[in-house]
Amino acid sequence: MSSQVSSSQVSSSQVCSSQVSARHGAGEQVIRAAASDVVLAFERRLAxxxxxxxxxxxxxxxxxxxxxxxxxxxxxxxxxxxxxxxxxxxxxxxxxxxxxxxxxxxxxxxxxxxxxxxxxxxxxxxxxxxxxxxxxxxxxxxxxxxxxxxxxxxxxxxxxxxxxxxxxxxxxxxxxxxxxxxxxxxxxxxxxxxxxxxxxxxxxxxxxxxxxxxxxxxxxxxxACITCSDSAVPGMVVALLDDDLAVIETSAGQEEVSVALVAARVGDTILVHAGEAIAVM
Amino acid sequence: MESLYPFLYEGALDPAKVVAEAHRSTVDKMREIIDLRAEVLARSDGLLAECAKDLAARFRAGGRLLAFGNGGSATDAADLVALFMYQGADVVSFPAISLSSDVAVLTALANDIGVEVMFARQLAALGKPADIAFGLSTSGNSENLLRAFDQARRAGMMTVGVSGYDGGKMAELESLDYLFITPSTSVHRIQEAQTTIYHVLAELVVAEFGQSPVGT
Missing domain, CATH: 3.40.50.10490 (Glucose-6-phosphate isomerase like protein; domain 1)
Structure with missing residues (x-):
């Protein structure tokens, strides 16, 4: 995620100049009248x-x-x-x-x-x-x-x-x-x-x-998720299930994870992040 | 996620406290989107009215709206197109095409060339000078949108962009007639405010033709 963006960081010069000039042109009165419709439209969203x-x-x-x-x-x-x-x-x-x-x-x-x-x-x-x-x-x-x-x-x-x-x-x-x-x-x-x-x-x-x-x-x-911390967690495959799922044994206990992205066998130690095996060690 | 739910990551698993924390966070997010809509209104009210007039003029002159976006923004493009195509038998309607809904063309282009040419290639084939190119992006940096706007400008089309954060690379484009920015760091809040932007534009266009949109 990027840092907080304040509205002042986006200057009007970044918006196409034709819009800016039009706002100060002959149609300004009409635009201002129509803008109240915009205000009403946004107000309807509040309640x-x-x-x-x-x-x-x-x-x-x-x-x-x-x-x-x-x-x-x-x-x-x-x-x-x-x-x-x-x-x-x-x-x-x-x-x-x-x-x-x-x-x-x-x-x-x-x-x-x-x-x-x-x-x-x-x-x-x-x-x-x-x-x-x-x-x-x-x-x-x-x-x-x-x-x-x-x-x-x-x-x-x-x-x-x-x-x-x-x-x-x-x-x-x-x-x-x-x-x-x-x-x-x-x-x-x-x-x-x-x-x-x-x-x-x-x-x-x-x-x-x-x-x-x-x-x-x-x-x-x-x-349940043992493998959902900031870094990947190693675990040993103790059983392969249907649908590319496997049960692994980690230091924090057992967890069912996806092995769809790796070729894992029972007994392998795999690296898992957020429930998805990302490597066989 | 951890910074958003600090209590949850302290270790103790009390279900009632988890629910309470989720409730507090949900209310905070609702306040965020309410505040973001107010900010969008403050910075874009005149621009929305002006853009709606230009859109109406294009439709009067026989133009069509060609909308596009990636991921969730693809669904926004489809929603915008449906709003113009049909809001009910008694509401004025306009020709519009969702470029991101054509799975055959999109997968062909992605497979044969690359995702960066997706919308530009479609605009080159379909776009006419009277048409409107309308692209949505949460980041404002999608290469296929940047190329699409340049292609649309070359074809003489009106160009409208919607982006988030600080506008991203879309804010540096010379090929955009209108750019609406939803200034937030949350992709989700950005999308929610962008939905309001194109909904309000569609409402204002219908009003330009002397009608009230359904439900207002």
Whole structure:
């Protein structure tokens, strides 16, 4: 991470000069009038953000439950309709490829990326059936279903959450105020943004899943992770498991780690960081 | 992570205290994003209004919006495109393409040449002088965005960039008509504030056509 950046470090000269000159041109009066719309737009974002801060305990509880599922070998399955489909993809990349160096990759997929299956199921069975069908094929009981539903176009997301819950998955729903009122009880964890504006809801959803990712790692590391300190830890392989996993013996006890990146055998001593073996010693 | 959760790394594992620490941190992060949005407004309010007018003028003249970004920013590009393409049957809509959503082209370019040409090559093939190139980056340093903006400028397109930190290398580009910076050191807070920036731009463009966006 770079050092704290103050706004004064970014001078107006770094911004294209055409913008600066235009602000002082003949259109300034018009621009100032329009700028009040900008102020109003930002003001509409404030109350829903404050409301989420008041409901932080719901978010913490969801993250803790999700950490338990990851620790049990589960994966995250994210899905949403419309703009929320981009959030489903964003959530998946957060977990699979963390922005903070050294955080282990956790398994996550977005159902929205498989356009061929999506359109095939939608054409035959209707858009409302796509996620339910994909979940029926891909979900395992230890998994987490994260459904994101905003506005009125949500039947497919709710059907997906129902299918997931029936299959034993942990279900987490990111929704807006309308859904919170009318559909409560269909997910184990319901995180609803108190706004009727779909764009504001999405913005708060982004903060919610960023924090879910961060807290999942906090809870996982607190629960078990011996190899998640600043430096790599050596350990001897005592058993090889399916899916490129292995149990290692370290000075601090046993831990299940990934050996996907190395050719490790039982008896080898391997170097592990953040749950991932990085070398055979 | 350790500096963010000092208590957690002192050794004792009291679940109730871990939850309390997580709660405190969550509330702090919410305050951070609220403060960051206020800072973005303070430094970019006039620029947002002006950019929205230019975007509307481009759409009136038959231009299209071509959006791109890497990783989470790729999903922002897709979200922005969907906002312009369809917000409901009664809301004005505009032609827009998400360059980062074309998996076949992107993997072909990455495999054959390299990730640095991804968006520039697409703009060279698709871009017209009336179009808008809209790129998002948390660092402002992504080589494929820097090349894309230069390509867009050569093609006569309007160029809009969104970046974080202090703007990164995007702040040094001569090929950007507009640059919006979300000044934070957290990639996550940067992304959240960037989402607000392009959402507000989309709202203002719809307003330029005499309509209120859905939900406002």
């Amino acid at each position: 829903p953000a404050l409301d989420l801060a008041e409901h932080a305990s719901d978010l913490v509880a969801a993250a803790r439950a999700m950490a338990g599922r990851f620790a049990a070998g589960g994966k995250l399955i994210a899905f949403g309709t419309g703009a929320a489909s981009t959030d489903a993809q964003h959530v998946a990349v957060e977990f699979v490829h963390p922005v903070i160096v050294g955080k282990r990759a956790l398994p996550a997929i977005s159902l929205n990326c498989d356009v061929a299956s999506l359109t095939a199921i939608a054409a035959d069975a209707g858009l409302g059936q796509v996620f339910a069908h994909q979940l029926a094929k891909l979900a395992e009981p230890a998994d987490i279903a994260l459904g994101i539903a905003v506005g009125t176009d949500r039947s497919g997301v709710l059907a997906g959450l129902r299918t997931a819950r029936a299959a034993g998955l942990l279900t987490v729903a990111l929704t807006d105020a309308r859904l919170a009122v009318s559909e409560d009880g269909r997910a184990d964890h319901l995180l609803a943004v108190r706004s009727a504006d779909p764009r504001v809801v999405k913005e708060i959803h982004v903060t919610i899943y960023h924090l879910l990712w961060e807290l999942v790692h906090v809870f996982i590391e607190q629960a």
